[in-house]
Structure formats: C-alpha cells, structure tokens
Amino acid sequence: MTDTNGSTLTARQYSLLDTTSKLVGLGLVxxxxxxxxxxxxxxxxxxxxxxxxxxxxxxxHE
Structure with a gap:
C-alpha cells in the first residue's frame, strides 16, 4: 500500500490508521x-x- 509520497503501509498499519482516524473523528464530532x-x-x-x-x-492502497 502506498500513498502519494511513495512510502508504504502494511495492511496492518493501514487498518490501524483507518480505525484510529475513524475513532478520533467520532470523538471530535x-x-x-x-x-x-x-x-x-x-x-x-x-x-x-x-x-x-x-x-x-x-x-x-492495493
């Protein structure tokens, strides 16, 4: 999985990032x-x- 800067994220890292961003967003709302x-x-x-x-x-992500 890559972003526009060329750095890669493993499936686990992406999943953790996705879950964390959703929870933080929910908390802010x-x-x-x-x-x-x-x-x-x-x-x-x-x-x-x-x-x-x-x-x-x-x-x-791929």
Missing part, C-alpha cells in the same frame, strides 16, 4: 455536539471530525 452544534466552536469540531474520519480515503 461528539465533542462538537457537546459544545453545541450550532455554535462556531461546535461546528468547527464537527467539521474537523468529519475530515479526520475520512482522511484515509485519500491514501491509496
């Missing part, structure tokens, strides 16, 4: 909701969580 989804801080946390949760989509 939950924190955003707790802070108030309509507030600027809550919205920013939710957006950051969504970006974090989908970050591994952009890492190509």
């Amino acid at each position: 939950a924190a955003g909701l707790e802070a108030g989804g309509a507030t600027p801080a809550g919205f920013a946390l939710a957006v950051a969580g969504a970006i974090c949760a989908t970050a591994t989509v952009f890492i190509s």
